[in-house]
Amino acid sequence: MSDRLRRPPADPPMIGALRMPDPTVGPVVSLLRRLSIALGALVATALIVYFGQAGYVDNNNTGPLSLIDAFYYATVSLSTTGYGDIVPVTSTARLLTTVVITPLRLLFLIVLVGTTVELLTERSRQAFRIQRWRSRVRDHTVVVGYGTKGRAAVETLLGDGAEPSEIVVVDTDRTQLDSASALGLVTVTGNATRSSVLRIAGVQQASAIVVATNRDDTAVLVTLTARELAPKITIVAAVRESENVHLLRQSGANSVIVSAETAGRLLGMATTTPSVVEVVEDLLTPDAGFAISERPVEESEIGGSPRHLTDIVLGVVRGDDLHRVDAAAVDALERGDRLLYVRKATPPDQP
Template identity: 55%
Template sequence: MATRKMTSRSLLRSLWRRTRSEADEDTEAGRAIVMPVQHVAAPLRQVTRRLVMALAVLGVTTLLVYLDRAGYNDNSDGRVDFLDSAYYATVTLSTTGYGDITPVSDGARLTNIFVVTPLRVLFLIILVGTTLEVLTERTRQQVRIHRWRSRMRDHTVVVGYGTKGRHAIETLIGQGKPKDKIVVVDPQKKVVDAAAGDGLVAVLGDGTRSDTLLRAELQRATQVVICTERDDTAALVTLTARQINKHATIVVAVREDENVPLLRQSGANTVVTSSSSAGRLLGMSMMSPNVGTVLEDLLTYGNGLDVVERPVTKREAGHGPRDCEDLVVAVVRGHRLLHFTDADAAKLQPTDRVITIKKAAVPAGD
């Protein structure tokens, strides 16, 4: 069965249909920001713990009243049994106080002053604290989001947290990018929750919508990585992102080679064709499995060999690429990319950057 390809023309038609169909949509998905998961007890567990504490206070109060039942008077029958003690403890701790059971002896009254009253306060603190915690959770979340927005600068926005997005983030973190400088955008709630569980700030919403990207603070980002499943979605996200931020570096992954020019025209700085790249790696692995293994090693940051870009050191300036400690494969001079055998790259300049292959750093403790 022939594989259906998404050409540039069909991609444009799909973009038009998506834009028309989404013009009137206004869902909560574009408004949700999920902060990294904090290691706190689950809400049900917190409520259960507080309920157990309240019951414990009620039980202690009931026991105290029952042990001193001779000092209490029940207006109905004149005596206080265990049920009456539980009833008195309940109405007293809840500050209801019907007055049908009252302490009459000095000992019972002293117990109410110094023991029952503090227990009543503790009981109310437990109940009110639980209520306030539930009511203020939303406020605390809003404060966290406001604080995050106020300090978010020069970060990386990753649209799509699938296989490509996860590996892109792993590489960024491996190269020293802090987790708090990475924001994930994805339309699926479970994916966003997974990103938050991994310690990342995540925005739930459609990346093709400007309000979603604005909530990810894309206007102040320096890098945008677009890893959507469809090429038409990637093109629309690229157009929206470039409209919001004119200076950010945008890297996009697409499936079809013929959509690369359209993505570049949409504002992408770099377009990676995932299917073609995988095909080339497969072909090279067939011809030479060792070559495929080395290339896979180079593409996997933190294992074996790594490809890194770094500035030229003072000691290396004025010398050739072969004189560097690392294996230099290319030289970046301004906006030019020079092969290490290029005559212009024979002498490194202080403002150059070099792309090198070096041994991956061994994690601490290994």
């Protein structure tokens, strides 16, 4: 196991590892919108010249201006090319050029130059958003690994009321990170066994970290690194084999979930008591049916037994210890106790 847990050499400083969620409006839509504004300014200028052609003269043509001539003048005027072959000669035409066409020229240039500048400064804008996010984020949750387990953990957090901006996903797979970013989650590209990656994710200011990697040895290394950086953070890790549970706990994990054995137990139960499996899945789904939740004990409940409450209480958390509902130690509730109870789940589309 020691060879498998050997820490890889340190990576050079990463640039662009942290990515904020993409804006609601896509780049193609934004570009088409700006192009429409530019074309609108061009058409408006051409129509002004065409309908006011009496005030313009074409030095290369003695006849009236055609619509093509009007668009030609609008194009060279708005782009500030200005060949000087078509010019306003009357006072009215010059007034329109000053009051209307000049603002349209500025709008045209702002749209084109603004689009170019935005494309060139996207990296700087992203860096500013990252800096602002890092200065404000506190008590967030870091999810390491966005596979099946990590995605389910994120869905549960969101179902329990967490905001997408309060969740940071760390993974090396760009496809997985794109899926997380589509949900509005902040993503970090990199190997979470390295302290530099976890620092970028803000693990030192986080309240919890979920380790949902595909390998148990990787989970141990991530847990060790996270505990070293943030001694007080809550670490929840998933492992495939039960024999590695003690390694995770010795590494600093507060809770360890054995994913393979848990799934195996449900499979075994489903062969004889499928209804029990349905109830368990219902309790584990926060947005449908019933769910297990936690709440503080109310003043009116202090001194009473948790078995006599209206809610279906499964356990009582007192201090750092969890007691079953029938334990003698919690037969009388105390101020500061927290109840684990079954509540009716609220679908995400309902208040």
